[in-house]
Amino acid sequence: MIRVLIVDDEWMVRAMLRTIMETAPDMTVVGEASDGNEAVEQAAAHAPDVVLKDATAPEMLAAVRSAAHGDAMLSPKITRRLLRDFAGTGRSEARGRLDVLTAKEREVLVAVGGGLSNPEVAAALHMSEATAKTHVSRILAKLALGNRVQAAILAHRAGLLDP
Structure with a gap:
């Protein structure tokens, strides 16, 4: 059973999220919080597996x-905010790091940089989910990155997602 802690400042949103989570047979809501401080207290008290929202x-x-x-998942909204905060520096250095990637790996990196999950990458690039996961794993290994958030930040720093 996946233990979920719901955090949102609006009680109606928390109630809606609880309803959604409780419809899933493999999840149980262990607590709710209305702000960050309360979330920390609830997390310490209930040891949830997951704290998520905004999707x-x-x-x-x-x-x-x-x-x-x-796996780590961030909503596109949060991904954009993180990237906006961290993407402004080191463009030429970031581009240089990407030289080790194949053209297809660069395409996957752009998709990851756009906040897509592995199934979404697979659909967007017309490949199987297993192939998308393999590409993401190779990207992380080649670039010596710990997770897809770091890959997304690097993609933004390199300007891969600039219009």
């Missing part, structure tokens, strides 16, 4: 399951 119901359920299996 559609199917995305939310998929994200919870993904996070419970050790």
